[in-house]
Amino acid sequence: MRIVLVGPPGAGKGTQAAYLAKNLAIPHISTGDLFRANISQGTPLGVEAKSYMDAGNLVPDSVTIGMAEDRMEQPDAADGFLLDGFPRNLGQAEALDVYLKGRNLKLDAVLDLEVPEDEVVKRIAGRRICRKDSSHVFHAEYNKPKAEGVCDVCGGELYQRDDDREETVRKRLEVYHTETEPIIDYYKAQDLVVTIPALGKVAEVTQRAMSALENGE
Ligand code: AMP
Numbered sequence: 001m002r003i004v005l006v007g008p009p010g011a012g013k014g015t016q017a018a019y020l021a022k023n024l025a026i027p028h029i030s031t032g033d034l035f036r037a038n039i040s041q042g043t044p045l046g047v048e049a050k051s052y053m054d055a056g057n058l059v060p061d062s063v064t065i066g067m068a069e070d071r072m073e074q075p076d077a078a079d080g081f082l083l084d085g086f087p088r089n090l091g092q093a094e095a096l097d098v099y100l101k102g103r104n105l106k107l108d109a110v111l112d113l114e115v116p117e118d119e120v121v122k123r124i125a126g127r128r129i130c131r132k133d134s135s136h137v138f139h140a141e142y143n144k145p146k147a148e149g150v151c152d153v154c155g156g157e158l159y160q161r162d163d164d165r166e167e168t169v170r171k172r173l174e175v176y177h178t179e180t181e182p183i184i185d186y187y188k189a190q191d192l193v194v195t196i197p198a199l200g201k202v203a204e205v206t207q208r209a210m211s212a213l214e215n216g217e
Contacts, residue, residue, distance in 0.1 A: 001109070002083075003020070003024075003081075003108060004087070004110045005083065005084045006111070006180065006184060007112060007113030008117070009176060010119075010120035010121070010127070011120065012113060012202065013084050013085060014032070014033075014084060016198070016209060017084035020206060026077075027082070028082050029077065029086070030085050030134075031059075031083075032053075034067055048063060053163050055168070056167075056168040057175060058089060058179060065091075068086045072099070089180060090186060093186050107192055108213075109193075109212075109213060110184075110187040110192045112184055112194065112195045114195050114198055119199065123139065124164050124169050126139040127139060127140075128149075129160075129161060131156050132156030133154060136151045136156065196209050
């Protein structure tokens with residue numbers, strides 16, 4: 001299966017993507033994670049991306065599209081993938097269509113995770129992520145780790161992402177509305193969008209998404 005996951009920052013895309021990819025046995029491709037890996041390795045791409053990310057802006061398409069395509073070319077993605085955070089604007093969505101068409105492939109579904117905006121802000125402000133594995137996500141209030149600052153799953157250090165600070169979050173939400181939301185209509189025109197209410201327990205949301213995919217809704 002080839003699936004795109006969209007939703008505002010804080011909708012739980014990363015968390016859901018990790019579970020869904022595991023259930024569906026396809027790789028989880030997160031452009032945000034790819035950028036963060038480049039930043040921690042100090043690559044030129046990471047240096048360039050960081051300034052945009054810290055400001056809450058999108059990294060330019062000239063960098064992002066090539067990086068996403070390189071990842072989709074890896075052998076583990078030959079039979080499918082779950083894209084988390086890509087595409088994020090119309091230019092990227094069109095580039096993805098061209099990429100897939102050129103290989104005689106198509107998307108199976110676009111899952112739109114829907115969360116009220118005030119909830120998004122609360123979620124992001126308390127979000128703490130494991131340095132060792134970014135799919136291990138905790139919350140300072142709603143999903144506290146057993147020991148403060150330590151990942152329950154693997155013992156990694158928990159930290160707050162630089163771009164999870166309040167000012168940057170507001171900017172990211174604005175960018176989401178102006179640049180990313182239009183791709184939902186773009187994919188609705190292709191009859192690919194399934195809206196998943198993303199409030200409630202993590203496992204319930206995963207279940208909703210899995211049933212939607214299984215029923216081909
Ligand atoms: P995420 O981890 O998906 O929330 O992404 C974190 C940040 O990485 C975003 O706020 C952007 O600055 C950058 N980023 C991730 N994916 C993309 C993309 N597809 N296009 C442009 N920038 C991106």
